[in-house]
Amino acid sequence: MIEKDINSFEQLFNACKIANVAIYKVAQTREAYLSEKTEDEVRQIVKKSLDAMKEAIKTGLNSNELSLSGMCGADCERLQNRFKKKNAVFGKTFEKITTYALATSEENLRMGKIVACPTAGSCGIVPSVLIAISEDFNITEEKQINALIIAGEVGRIISNKVALAGAVAGCQAECGVASAMSAGAAAYLLGGSTRQILNAVALAMKNLLGLTCDPVCGLVEIPCVKRNPFLAVHAITAVELALADIESKIPLDEIIDALEQTGKLMSPTLKESSQAGLAKTKTAIALENKLFKK
């Protein structure tokens, strides 16, 4: 019997332990039960998102079209050109993660089709980590779906306490949570135990607390687009540490409490209102004047 009433990571961990199953199994059983679907139907929905993520990467890798504002859109091409000439210091998978994250993120701002995961502004992080690792480690589609379920379950449990919106809790709750979700998915793909997976989530999340949301011109472009590859790579650091059995001294649920508190204490000027931070730098104001001049 798998527990269905799961609202914290401790409950999730215990549910896995008692039933002796993996996180994705607990999550998909619960989801199927609550949404009155079969587990197979739930997995089909997840597969649709996974396929759309792959499609967005493919489309994004082949475009250099600029966004509506003209501020962003050609960086993925630049990065690919560099990697064609010179291998990345951190290897092939690093190249894929960074280019896939940029490809997806740029596809988003040019009004292409993406998966909000958890949000549109953070849409490049989970797909880049999950798909780059799956390609380079020959991971089956079945396991990729499992990984995306884990990512979703991590986001869900966090969202029980903190709305995943920059306007509510800053970027820590958007790109930050996406990075934590990715860490969980990647730790699973690389053979992590339940404990290691949740530690990867904890380590990734813990090191992004306080990240503000200060978009230039109020658009999902600067710093959002480039933040995607940064926080995708951030997830990998968390995974490597977690797989070495390095534990977060602060339990994951308490980190989420800290995330919530930090979001509440964060100045409203730094929560998607573009009234401070990067959004009010000299250059940002100049861009704003240029863009919105009548």
Next chain:
Amino acid sequence: MAQSSFIDIITPIMVGPSSSHTAGAVRLGLLARNVYDAKPHKVTFRLYNSYAQTGFGHGTDKGLLAGVLGLAVDDVRIKHVFDLPEAKQIAYEFEYLEDFNRHPNAVDFIFEGDLNMFVAGDSIGAGEVVIRKINEFSVKFTGKFNTLLLVYRDVPGMISRVTKLIQERNINIASLHCDRYAKGEEASMCICLDGELDEKILKLIEGIENLYLVRYVKKLEH
């Protein structure tokens, strides 16, 4: 605690760049379209606050029009909606306003045609939306439930007459929101349902006396 779903975290599949300013705009447009439920000659979109200020860079205008034309949030044609044949068949206009009594992402739809109608709503984050007003009546529905909207003369027993028909079909009511202009004058009822209404029950409801407007707005698929 309301039971959350991990599917919500890894969806929707949508056209970017913003869940609130693009996908939310499409969903508001779709709901307004379903409330109006006719082909308008002209639609005026009034965008407020953040929608007015950053709508351009987020394609909010495109999203609103796309929704009114019936495009889904993941339809790649949204980007070029102004060039679509459907868009050329109606007149439309955008107005940009500031009103801090309104939600940061508020929008009004003013439909003109055989029927004139005013619909107002907010995009409240993560692609979630709420319709707040139809003509002078306050309503509240989100597109997450099948919703029955009624405008009627404010007479005793109207709520029980309608809910009895729904109850007889064994359909659960998720929420019920009523409002009225003044005693004995026009009133509105907005009923969100867990189940679906079929043609037969809708006919019965339409047959109730003193009803001015009946709309059955189906929940949004995305």
